[in-house]
Amino acid sequence: MTSTFTNTAKKIVSLLEKYPADKVKHYASYKFSQIERFCNIGSIPIPKKILEEQALEQKKQQKLIKIDVKKLKRMIFADENATTNYKKELFDVDILNQQYKSLKNIADNKWADYYKVDKKLLEPKGNPNYYARLMKDVNRGGQERESIFDAFRTIITGKY
Amino acid sequence: MIPRQVYRTAVKQHRAHSLAGRRLQSNRASPKELALQSHLPKIENPDTPDRDINPKRKLPKPAYESENFKVPEWKRAFGELFINVFRIDMDNVRAGTMGGSKYYYMCKDQGLQFKDEPLSETAVFWYQTLGLPRTFGQWFQITGLHVWLLFVRMRAMPFKVGKNYQQKLVDKFFKDIELRLSEEMNILSGQIRESYMKDFHSQLLGITFSYDEALASNSDSVLAAALWRNVFNGDKNIDNVKLEALVRYVRMQLYILNKISDRAFGFGDFEFVAPNETIEPLTPQEEEKLREATRQKYEPQNGKILPSNRSSLSLDE
Numbered sequence: 257m258t259s260t261f262t263n264t265a266k267k268i269v270s271l272l273e274k275y276p277a278d279k280v281k282h283y284a285s286y287k288f289s290q291i292e293r294f295c296n297i298g299s300i301p302i303p304k305k306i307l308e309e310q311a312l313e314q315k316k317q318q319k320l321i322k323i324d325v326k327k328l329k330r331m332i333f334a335d336e337n338a339t340t341n342y343k344k345e346l347f348d349v350d351i352l353n354q355q356y357k358s359l360k361n362i363a364d365n366k367w368a369d370y371y372k373v374d375k376k377l378l379e380p381k382g383n384p385n386y387y388a389r390l391m392k393d394v395n396r397g398g399q400e401r402e403s404i405f406d407a408f409r410t411i412i413t414g415k416y
Numbered sequence: 417m418i419p420r421q422v423y424r425t426a427v428k429q430h431r432a433h434s435l436a437g438r439r440l441q442s443n444r445a446s447p448k449e450l451a452l453q454s455h456l457p458k459i460e461n462p463d464t465p466d467r468d469i470n471p472k473r474k475l476p477k478p479a480y481e482s483e484n485f486k487v488p489e490w491k492r493a494f495g496e497l498f499i500n501v502f503r504i505d506m507d508n509v510r511a512g513t514m515g516g517s518k519y520y521y522m523c524k525d526q527g528l529q530f531k532d533e534p535l536s537e538t539a540v541f542w543y544q545t546l547g548l549p550r551t552f553g554q555w556f557q558i559t560g561l562h563v564w565l566l567f568v569r570m571r572a573m574p575f576k577v578g579k580n581y582q583q584k585l586v587d588k589f590f591k592d593i594e595l596r597l598s599e600e601m602n603i604l605s606g607q608i609r610e611s612y613m614k615d616f617h618s619q620l621l622g623i624t625f626s627y628d629e630a631l632a633s634n635s636d637s638v639l640a641a642a643l644w645r646n647v648f649n650g651d652k653n654i655d656n657v658k659l660e661a662l663v664r665y666v667r668m669q670l671y672i673l674n675k676i677s678d679r680a681f682g683f684g685d686f687e688f689v690a691p692n693e694t695i696e697p698l699t700p701q702e703e704e705k706l707r708e709a710t711r712q713k714y715e716p717q718n719g720k721i722l723p724s725n726r727s728s729l730s731l732d733e
Contacts, residue, residue: 275641282645284645290654298537332550343653348460351455354456355656367660368639370670377571377670377673377674378632380573381572382571382572
């Protein structure tokens with residue numbers, strides 16, 4: 257394995273670290289899974305910061321869902337291979353550079369800037385507060401409830 | 417390249433041939449070409465094997481959705497008279513015929529595939545270029561993505577009309593899923609069908625929420641994560657070039673939806689840009705031309721509008 261290969265993988269990982277974390281917790285996180293994958297491919301240790309973040313999130317998830325799915329799975333399928341096969345042998349410097357370029361385009365908002373969308377869609381005529389209210393909820397992590405008056409307003413007017 | 421809508425309205429209706437020449441000038445890669453640039457071979461995901469649909473009986477597409485379907489002259493005349501006499505609200509009627517039928521079949525056809533049958537042009541992009549598994553769930557995800565794209569535009573219509581279009585689209589979507597499950601997927605038990613339907617319902621809520629979040633935060637990385645979770649089934653060995661191609665595809669559709677007027681959209685004059693096509697952002701002159709062409713088509717000067725073509729939808733936005 258050449259040093260350029262490892263360096264490109266390192267570049268990808270440091271780029272992925274700058275990706276925004278999910279505001280609402282899902283079953284899987286794109287950012288973390290890709291960091292794990294490219295660390296594995298480049299044989300680099302996973303950054304400490306990421307590991308801490310992941311541990312924190314897992315704690316939160318355990319509070320949220322009482323049943324630990326992974327534990328259950330391990331109990332049922334005892335001999336199941338826990339680690340994913342990342343097919344390291346398929347990668348070379350050229351492919352890693354391609355992956356880096358795409359990830360960079362996504363991080364730089366290339367297509368959102370190229371195909372700009374204006375107020376017409378972002379503050380829709382029929383439902384002007386829709387996205388503002390959605391983002392308010394998302395920024396609170398999607399866990400808190402709205403007040404009962406807001407809920408009634410939605411039920412009566414049909415507007416979100 | 418000019419969006420097909422612009423091309424269609426401007427060239428065919430308005431005979432603005434100056435626009436037609438620019439159609440092939442773009443040198444940017446289409447989403448399909450972008451995805452094909454990747455050198456990473458396809459990595460099979462053992463969690464999502466291909467499960468081709470072997471239909472018991474294929475659901476036919478209604479005759480009135482075929483391209484060369486024509487209503488008999490006497491029926492047309494009677495309809496116009498009926499609408500005129502009873503002053504029927506055509507925006508309301510159109511929600512069913514456009515939102516609930518034409519637009520739904522457009523979404524459905526994007527990722528439709530059956531066992532041992534050649535794939536359609538768009539399906540080739542989804543199943544071969546992007547390498548997605550050929551399953552019913554995947555079809556649902558692809559259709560859901562397109563339904564969401566239409567939702568975004570429908571929200572920007574006047575509240576009453578837009579809500580009606582959305583409602584008709586969702587109704588048709590779930591009616592069709594239930595029919596497909598029983599007729600094509602050979603699920604005979606109503607109880608099992610019902611439980612699947614509930615699952616699909618919560619999936620559609622998730623799809624709408626996560627893509628809406630991406631649109632509102634105006635960030636490609638959030639959109640990419642949402643597409644990875646939904647369309648790519650959270651595959652860890654994903655090819656990021658293909659993910660970028662899909663981000664580009666979605667942004668392209670949103671751009672067209674942003675430019676098309678309420679009237680043209682409500683009359684069913686929207687088409688998804690095919691994955692092997694690309695568009696360039698419009699210049700202000702082209703936008704003016706597009707607006708002019710729309711006005712010419714739907715409200716020609718000193719021309720009469722048929723009762724069935726009356727509408728309160730805006731021509732400008």
